[in-house]
Amino acid sequence: MKQVPLFAQMDDDDLERLAQIVRVAEYRRGEQVFLAGDPGDAFYMVISGSVRIYILSEDGREKTLTLLGPGEFFGEMALVDDAPRSASAQALEFARLMVLSRGAFTHMITTHPDMAIKVIRVLSQRLREANSQMEQLAFGDVRGRVAAVLLDLAQRYPAPARKELRIAFRLTQQELAHLTGTARETVTRVLGEFQDRGWIRIDERHYVVCAPERLRELAASRIRNA
Ligand code: CMP
Secondary structure (H helix, E strand, O other): OOOOOHHHOOOOEEEEEHHOOOEEEEEEEEEEEEEEEEOEEEEEEEEEEOEEEEOOOOOEEEEEEEEOOOOOOOOOHHHHHHHOOOEEEOOOOOEEEEEEEEHHHHHHHHHHHHHHHHHHHHHHHHHHHHHHHHHHHHOOOOHHHHHHHHHHHHHHOOOOOOOEOOOOOOOHHHHHHHHOOOHHHHHOOHHHHHHHOOOOEEOOOOEEEHHHHHHHHHHHHHHOOO
């Protein structure tokens, strides 16, 4: 638990107490953790695997808001603002999650200010990312949107001093379509173009960004010109 950034500053006694009140839950690929609109009764931390946070339109279209991997948390919003779940969560692949009850989460952040600040920092980062997604949807074109999504995911778990950025999540083209808010066929065409130009490649079902600077330019260009 010490390796989880959120708990890094806790002393051994606190960690011991925490370990006694958390439970570990396992979800199969595709299994639902909760649905948007559900009451919020717990906080979740990803131990292994990955989770997809998404919203659904009435006619069944999906928009993925983000993907979360080991060390990342979700489900804090409904506990902080007492409103229902703002989005749905589903295991993208087999996932082990650490589950903290509402009472335990509230106790943790009220007795550990450093933990509360870390939660606020992550909320700020997510708001920034949501703003930049909104910017792309309002002003960007589809190539810029795909470039921005690939870069965001590739920079989430950066490998030190590597020019190439490997995306830790195994992504299908359908999942990239949900992330970019675009039809799958369009995503297929854009990815094909990026591959032909040598900007990305696929390595054991993981996308690798070979030319991050090109994708950065593409993600920024339409927005600058808008
Ligand atoms: P909560 O509203 O309790 O349940 C859904 C969770 O998804 C939410 O808490 C956040 O943890 C997470 N979430 C919602 N919107 C976003 C977003 N735009 N980016 C990242 N995570 C989000």
